[in-house]
Amino acid sequence: MNKRAQFDKVSLAFDTPKGRLNVVEDVTYDINDGDFIAVIGPSGCGKTTMMSMLAGFQKPTTGKVLFDGRPVAGPGPERGVIFQEYGVFPWLTVKQNIAFGLTLNANHVTTAERDAICDHYLGLMGLSDFANSYPKHLSGGMRQRLAIARAYAVKPQFLLMDEPFGALDAQTRSNMQNLLLKVLETEGKTVMLITHSVEEAIYLASRIVVVTARPARIKKIIDVPFAYPRDESIQERPEFAELRSHIRQLVMDEYRAQQAQMRPVSFSE
Amino acid sequence: MNGAGLRRFGLGLLPWIGAILLWYAVRWSGFVNVSLIPAPHQVAAKSFELLTKEGLLIDIFVSTRRVFLGVALGILAAVPVGFLLGWYRPARTFADPMINFFRALPPIALIPLVIVYFGVDELAKLVILFYASFFSGVIVMYEGVSQITPLYIRVAQTLGANQAEIFRKVIIPLTVPHILTALRVALGVAWATLVASELIAAQRGLGAMIQNASTYFLLDVIYVGIICIGLIALIMDLILRKITARLLVWQDRAIV
Numbered sequence: 463m464n465k466r467a468q469f470d471k472v473s474l475a476f477d478t479p480k481g482r483l484n485v486v487e488d489v490t491y492d493i494n495d496g497d498f499i500a501v502i503g504p505s506g507c508g509k510t511t512m513m514s515m516l517a518g519f520q521k522p523t524t525g526k527v528l529f530d531g532r533p534v535a536g537p538g539p540e541r542g543v544i545f546q547e548y549g550v551f552p553w554l555t556v557k558q559n560i561a562f563g564l565t566l567n568a569n570h571v572t573t574a575e576r577d578a579i580c581d582h583y584l585g586l587m588g589l590s591d592f593a594n595s596y597p598k599h600l601s602g603g604m605r606q607r608l609a610i611a612r613a614y615a616v617k618p619q620f621l622l623m624d625e626p627f628g629a630l631d632a633q634t635r636s637n638m639q640n641l642l643l644k645v646l647e648t649e650g651k652t653v654m655l656i657t658h659s660v661e662e663a664i665y666l667a668s669r670i671v672v673v674t675a676r677p678a679r680i681k682k683i684i685d686v687p688f689a690y691p692r693d694e695s696i697q698e699r700p701e702f703a704e705l706r707s708h709i710r711q712l713v714m715d716e717y718r719a720q721q722a723q724m725r726p727v728s729f730s731e
Numbered sequence: 732m733n734g735a736g737l738r739r740f741g742l743g744l745l746p747w748i749g750a751i752l753l754w755y756a757v758r759w760s761g762f763v764n765v766s767l768i769p770a771p772h773q774v775a776a777k778s779f780e781l782l783t784k785e786g787l788l789i790d791i792f793v794s795t796r797r798v799f800l801g802v803a804l805g806i807l808a809a810v811p812v813g814f815l816l817g818w819y820r821p822a823r824t825f826a827d828p829m830i831n832f833f834r835a836l837p838p839i840a841l842i843p844l845v846i847v848y849f850g851v852d853e854l855a856k857l858v859i860l861f862y863a864s865f866f867s868g869v870i871v872m873y874e875g876v877s878q879i880t881p882l883y884i885r886v887a888q889t890l891g892a893n894q895a896e897i898f899r900k901v902i903i904p905l906t907v908p909h910i911l912t913a914l915r916v917a918l919g920v921a922w923a924t925l926v927a928s929e930l931i932a933a934q935r936g937l938g939a940m941i942q943n944a945s946t947y948f949l950l951d952v953i954y955v956g957i958i959c960i961g962l963i964a965l966i967m968d969l970i971l972r973k974i975t976a977r978l979l980v981w982q983d984r985a986i987v
Contacts (some may be wrong), residue, residue, distance in 0.1 A: 517889060518888075519885060534889070537888035537889045538891060539889070539890055539891030541886075541889065542890075543886070545882065545885070547882055549882045549883060549885070551883060551886075551901070551904075552982070552983065553904040553905070553981045554904075554981070562887075562890060562900070563891060564889035565900075566851030566890060566891050566892050566893075566896055566900075567891075567893065567896065568890075568892070568893070569890075569891055583968050596980065596981040597981075598981065598982070598983035612890070613890070614890070616890055616891060675735040
């Protein structure tokens with residue numbers, strides 16, 4: 463299978479006033495074409511930093527992050543990013559937001575093509591009625607759908623999602639997950655999803671990378687045994703429950719390890 | 732005008748009626764010498780006289796033009812400078828103490844020097860108003876620009892934007908609100924400085940009118956001048972607010 467992204471002995475550290483802080487340590491794994499990878503671990507463990515290196519916002523201290531065999535030099539339209547804070551442009555209407563990437567030199571299209579792409583994603587994301595509204599009139603779920611539509615419009619081969627549904631209520635969150643599965647089915651993309659929800663990871667991903675408390679190392683890589691297309695019924699299957707308790711155990715162990723790490727710090731301050 | 736609009740208009744009118752009543756009340760209370768407070772109707776009559784016989788409109792025009800030019804030039808300079816200071820940290824470290832030094836100086840204190848270097852012509856007044864607008868505008872700009880979140884720039888980068896596109900399509904729209912705020916602040920400061928700038932041997936202008944009136948103890952003329960300055964400032968602010976509302980429809984404001 464074709465390797466899309468590779469982490470090769472990747473480490474990242476910061477120098478802080480209190481000394482060197484290792485955020486990511488010796489991480490090696492490949493993301494193949496068509497994979498849906500979920501990275502899960504306790505919050506603050508450095509999983510977002512992993513994604514950030516592949517997105518091109520941060521460079522590894524040692525090791526290599528490769529995309530299509532070449533080291534990542536910076537952000538680019540072939541790697542779409544969905545941020546936790548949505549990042550929809552408040553000064554543009556919904557349609558202008560979707561069209562934003564298409565107006566750039568990097569992804570030049572004709573006006574007719576641009577309109578067609580916008581209409582397609584407006585429909586797909588259920589935003590047609592709001593095409594000319596400003597984001598201030600949208601709910602959280604709609605803003606995130608808009609962010610996804612905008613990222614998709616420039617046709618990235620790879621989608622990086624940083625806890626994209628973290629700020630949404632449970633109902634909206636599960637709607638968004640189903641929508642994402644539906645869209646992936648028709649558009650077939652490679653995805654790296656950062657999450658702290660075990661259910662979300664199992665429900666969406668084909669492979670789950672469990673990372674340790676900081677510094678983030680790979681604790682275990684687990685293949686999810688459910689075939690796509692998936693629907694919510696798989697969440698009732700005994701295999702789902704088994705996998706969930708297994709991963710939960712792994713994550714909880716790391717969470718406790720992190721708490722143990724943090725305790726002396728909080729006492730000393 | 733609909734019912735709600737009428738009520739809002741009435742609500743806005745109420746404090747003015749209150750102020751006029753208070754004015755009469757102070758006059759009639761006997762606590763203050765009546766000759767020191769011209770009555771509102773006397774001031775109204777005087778302003779009509781000044782309008783028709785003394786060319787009050789010319790004074791208004793001259794003053795408005797000075798403020799307008801001073802603010803326009805001041806903000807034109809403040810926008811790029813404030814932007815540089817807000818955007819590039821080294822520039823801030825470099826220029827911040829200097830800016831704050833000059834900002835703290837009241838423009839009035841500079842008048843003697845301005846007379847020495849720029850004479851007593853139109854240019855001198857423009858220099859004072861430019862000074863006042865520039866330093867009040869530059870602070871607003873750089874505080875605003877330094878608060879722009881990097882998130883939108885990152886989003887644009889992941890969509891494939893180059894540096895020029897990020898500037899044109901992300902930074903400029905995010906800067907517009909701060910330019911408008913800088914304009915409003917500068918307008919306020921410039922009107923406040925106007926009288927001072929017209930102290931420099933001005934022939935015409937509202938500040939000059941007030942100055943001349945004070946020499947002859949014409950209190951009613953002083954009142955007319957003060958009210959004119961306030962009214963024009965209010966009208967300019969209203970116009971600017973309308974423009975702001977139009978340009979910034981996208982902004983999520985608590986109070987519209």
